[in-house]
Amino acid sequence: MAATQSFQAVESRVLDAAPEGAVRGGSYAQRFLYCHHGYDVRKPRSLLTHALKSGSGTAGAVAVTAEREVSLAERARQAAAEAKQNADSGEGCVDLGYPRNLLELYNVGKMLGKGGNGVVNLVHHKVTGETFACKTLPKKIQEEAGRVSEQKVQRHLEAVKSEIEVMRRLRGTLNVAYLEQVFEDEDNVHIIMEHCRGGELLHTIGQKNYSEQTVASIMRAVLRTLAQCHSHHILHLDVKPGNFMLLDESDTAPLKAIDFGLSRPFDPKDVPLSDVGLEGTPWYMAPEMLRSEVTPACDVWAAGVMVYQLLTGYFPFDDKKNPMRPSVNAIWKSILVDKLNFKKPVWDDISDDAKDFVKQLLSKDPKDRPTAKEALKHPWLSGGSVEDRFSPKAKGLKSEVVQRIQRYGQSSVVKRTLLDSLVSEMLESNTEEVHKMCPPSPGVVTTPDCNEALRSLKQHLELAGEGQPVDYATMERLLVTLGYRLHPEEVEHLMETMDVGRHGRVAISQFLASQMDWPAVQKYHKDCFQSAARRAFNNMDVDGDGVVSSDELCNVLRNRLPADEVAPAMEEAMREVETCGCATGSGKVDFQGFMSLLKCGSQDSLMDLSMYDEKLSSCGSSASLDGLLAELERSIREGTLHNSDEWKELERTVKDRNLHNTAEWKELERSVKGASALSHLFGPSASSGSQAVY
Known part of the structure; x- marks a missing residue:
């Protein structure tokens, strides 16, 4: 019974972990309570202070007085007694460990949509007024036949948790609707995510005239999402236009993947998977999926169906005898038997490159299909995104900044925290020695001393923030x-x-960490990297015993992250430690394991920047940008920016590109023409003296 399992979970995680007196060091229960709830089980009657973070990033502290504070063991007994009572009464409550204060932070608005097992509502943050979409999924599934088996209930809960974990992993990319927070109550799980105001892709573009270039732009975003999923060893399994939405109603709105309800992780050595089942939409299922042979190529096939549909308005494989009331068996038969026919009239005005692209993605043999990453290199997708249409031919770090930040976001929170610490340590190293070992290719970015563009950006930020983190x-x-x-x-x-940590400011070290090619840093600056890693390790090893315990790692995370992010980050860290084999026999991490943790998960498959949106505008990153920025910086310092030749050149370019009426340009124009110091363009007044606390 679920209720019995809930009672046993409370006993094992809490009661057994926190008897009166000594507590077993480093146990899972101790980590769970200390990280997730702030209870120090070693001081059960201590005065507790909780850092409570709201959705807007503001933090407050709630002090619990000693008189009101009950010992942890007593709390555990109470919780266990309540769970047992529920178990005896058959009213078990499933607790997935998410916060339960949704209604304290958000007002729930109108329903945006309903489908499958869930419903989506608009929610408004009570403090900031920001709007988000809230996807509500039930913890218990209902069937007409009556009672649902315990095994099916557990599968459903695992699917909900898997969807949330996938969205956490993909948080760093701009191709996926951003996961803001997760809550639960007695009956439901509530996923707060980015609100895509532009509507579903198919419905929106169906109301407009669009070209092949538009479809190419859409498919580039779709394939980038799939390439990132597959690099993380995640199968999407539900690729279709309905699962992609536009961020707003503009013609250049970014496309966002919104639904990962059928997605699941996979181990490459276990593919093809045979236990997936025939969930999903019949028209998008690959032939091998119907044979229970599921691989990442099934997602690529579904993308092929999607591009066929967007180009022609039809499905490539369908129930041809009764298309208005199709039979699922007839659809599947068509998928297995029918061949593509590009001689139909709907293909007359479509380019040969587009036909070739569709043909490759819809190859019946999955071995003949390109991977999502390979498909991104197809000639038809060249310049297919809104941003790419305006991108220059020349490449360099300054045209890759946004892509590099997205790539950096594919690393775990723990790894990003460690890399930030490493950069801080490396900046104190001997720069002359670092420069001697710079990589031969200027396209490989290691340290500011080895890359002129990175050094220039670093100087800009130092000047803007006077050496402090910038907002x-x-x-x-x-x-x-x-x-x-x-x-x-x-x-x-x-x-x-x-x-x-969502402090509202970005430290120089954090920005630099996002721009570096870390495998190259480890290769070309091995001694510097190892020395910095040793200092970072020693800072974490508070008791100086030569190993980092789970408590010490948890302390680092508690000092760096919002309260509601600590537990997921800790769980992610434990998985990484296990995957990399970094832990000693006692479950702690020594320096060698620490180095392995830094190197593990580099995931070469995620390093390719073409998998991430560039987001460059029409006047961005021109061949003369380096010189333009240098002159802009000089003009800003002298307070003559609005009269400079460089500014006038930029004005001409904007007008030539018909961008002079955009809100972004007008805002920049007002800032520049009223500027007399750097702060008017690059940051708040230097007299404010505000800075982030780390």
Whole structure:
């Protein structure tokens, strides 16, 4: 029974872990309670202070007085007694460990949609007024036949947790609707995510005239999502237009993947999978999926069906005898037997490159299909995204900043925290020695001393923040100056990828960590890297015993992350330690294991920047951008920016591109023409003296 299991879970996690007196060090229960609830089980009657973070990133402290504080063991007994009572009465409550204060932080608004097992509502943050989409999924599934088996209930709960974990893993990319928070109550799980106001892809574009170039733009975003999923060893299994939405109603709105309800992790050595079943939409199922041979190639097939549908308005395989009331068996038979026919009239005005692209993705043999990453290199997709249409031919770090931040976001929160610490340590190293070992290719970015573009960006940020962390608005202005076109939500998500603690400011070390090619850093600056890693390790090893315990790692995370992010980050860290085999026999991590943890999960398959949106605007990253930025910096210092030749050149370019009426340009124009110091363009007043606390 679920209730009995819930009671046993409470006993094992709490009671057994926290008897009166000594507590077993390093146990899972101790980590769970200390990380997730803030209870120090070694001091059960101590005065507890909780850092409570709201959705807006503000933090407060709640002090619990000693008189009101009950010992942890007593709390555990109470919780266990309640769970046992529920078990005896058959009213078991499933607790997945998510916060239960949704209604304290958000007002629930109108319903946006309903389907499958869940419902989506608009929610408004009570403090910031921001709007999000809230996907509500029941913990218990209902069937007409009556009682649902315990095994099916557990599968459903695992699917819900898997969907949330997939969205956490993909948080760093701009191709996926951003996961904001997760809550639960007695009956449901509530997933707060980015609100895509532009509507479902198929419905929206069906109301407009669109071209092959538009479809290419859409498919580039879809395949980027799939390439990232597959690199993380995740199968999507439900690729279709209905699972992609536009961020807003503009013609250049970014496309976001919104639904990962059928997704599941996989181990490459176990594919093809034979236990997936025939869930999903029949028209998008690959031939081998019908034979219970599921691989990442099934997602690529579904993408092929999607592009066929967007180009022609029809499915490639369907019930041809009764298309208005199709039979599932007839659809599946068509998938297995019928061949593609490009001689139909609907293909007359479609390019040969588009036909070749469709043909490759819909190859019946999965071995003949390109991977999602390979499909991104097809000629038909060249310049297919809104951003890519305006991108220059020349490449360099300054045209890759946003892509590099997204790539950085594919690393775990723990790894990003460690890399930030490493950069701080490396900046104190002997720069002359570092420069001697710089990589031969200028396209490989290691340290600011080895890359002129990175050094220039570092100097900009140091000047803007006077050596202190800079706020999000300052970073946004820098990205605009570099030529990036981003929606406000996307700027915030990129900043939070670097600012893992959500302090509202980005430290220089965090930005640098996001831009570096870390495998190259380890290769070309091995001694410097190892020395910095040793100092970072020693800082974590508080008791100096030569190993980092789970408590010490948890302390680092508690000092760096919002309260509601600590437990998921800790669980992710434990998985990484297990995957990499970094732990000693006692479950702790020594320095050698620490180095393995830094190297493990580099995931070469995620390093390719073409998998991430560039987001460059029409006047971004031109061949003369380096010189333009240098002159802009000089003009800003002298307070003559609005009269400079460089500014006038930028004005002409904007007008030539018909961008002079955009809100972004007008805002920048007002800032520049009223500026007399750097702070007017690159940040808040230097006299504010505010800085993030780390």
